[in-house]
Amino acid sequence: MLRFFIIALLSITSVYAAIDTYEFKDKDKELRFHKLSADMRCPKCQNQNLADSNAAIATDLKQKIYLMLEADKSDVEIVDYMVERYGDFVLYEPRFNAQNAVLWLGPGVLLLLGLITIIWLTRRRDNKNDENSESRPELDAKQQKQLQQVLNKGKK
Amino acid sequence: MPRLLLFIPLALFIALSFFLWKGLSIDPRKLPSALIDKPFPEFQVAALLQPERMLSKADFVGKPVLVNVWATWCPSCRQEHEQLLRIAQDNKIDIIGLNYKDERAAATNWLRQLGNPYLFNIYDEAGMLGLDLGVYGAPETYLLDAQGVVRHRHVGVVTAQTWVELQAMIQALGVKQ
Structure with missing residues (x-):
């Protein structure tokens, strides 16, 4: 055997x-x-x-x-x-030329576009949040007084 | 965000599907010749039927010709032979044979039995002219213009339909000159 x-x-x-x-x-x-x-x-x-x-x-x-x-x-x-x-x-690994430039560069360009979109979206969201909290217009002393008067009127 | 922007993914999907669907109908074996719009390679090779006669590019440059790559071991070549004979009969263009990696006796016999549509045949026994031409199998047919520049390559059997297309190209060549 x-x-x-x-x-x-x-x-x-x-x-x-x-x-x-x-x-x-x-x-x-x-x-x-x-x-x-x-x-x-x-x-x-x-x-x-x-x-x-x-x-x-x-x-x-x-x-x-x-x-x-x-x-x-x-x-x-x-x-x-x-x-x-x-x-x-x-060639199994084609060389870079005008005809296949899209294939070589496409992924990088798409990645870049994605990053830009993400940055843009998060920036926009941050701005919106700002508007809701801090950027609310402050009342000066005179306006505060008026506000108090209006609120107090309701109590009477 | 404008509502229309929401349709961007759908539009991209449709575009991608279109290209994938288009890809299904592409024949991967039909490669563009690397020699399109480049001169036919120089060569010095014996003729098939007259072994003592040396052929070169000078033998066909001067008017548009078809160069047909064929061999007796190639069944598709037998299939297109009838059509080649008809093209020769139409008398619009000369066909040069490139007998590719074949045996001289078998090829000579073939022409005797089936008829000879060729003006002459280049006997490329080792396939080295075929290699210079970028041939990767028989049959292949090349259209050369009057300057001996390769204008078109047809891979596979030459049919009546192919001949119609070739005639249009030959006419276009004639107009240009």
Whole structure:
């Protein structure tokens, strides 16, 4: 039984090895390759990144990333190359531009609007409370006298 | 507070619902080409039917053309083939074939059996021209103007309806020049 398990486990690793066919001499490049192919989206099967996708186009793009890395291109150059051909769509983290400015800035603007509204409402409420208590017009001595007279009249 | 202000949340809700409802009818697979209004990439690739002939952009620049990306492994390409033949018969615009990641023998056979609507075919065996063009699957059809600038991309099968739309665009190109 144990032997069976060991054989099963060994065969699994060999399957994984067959998928990962890109060989790098440089460990750093390999890490960059995994990062790039995980951060880019497959144009064909849209909810997968390049690393996960087996679509023909994803294989081509991974191959291209591999070749560009081996040609000592920088990450920025590789990303620019892909965006030039497939648009911002290939990036899982889109860059800021005029088209998506609303999406980037919208939440901040809404938060700010909310804060302003809250401040405005509380200020207004405070003013109202003031009117009810302290800001009631004070009576001067003459008026006090008149008031007393009116009140006393009722008693008689 | 004016009473009308109380309707702001309702108005926002209706606006949001409208956009969500609109979103349902958008096909997420129809991506805008990143190459719209940009020149068709330069290339130097062999022809499909005459392997010794090298093709380049100079072979079709000068008048508007359709570039149709196709392959024998692509069932939708078979589906649109009839329509492509009809477009070729209409004789309003030339169709350039971009045979994408295909086998030469199979593609040659296909054209012999089903008819050849193309002026010529670019044999892009490794798919590298397709990559430069931003192709992500077949069939795709591009409309280029006389300067070789990409004006429109159609993803999927070209139908009679597509051809009507394309004709309007071709006419618009003709007026501009």
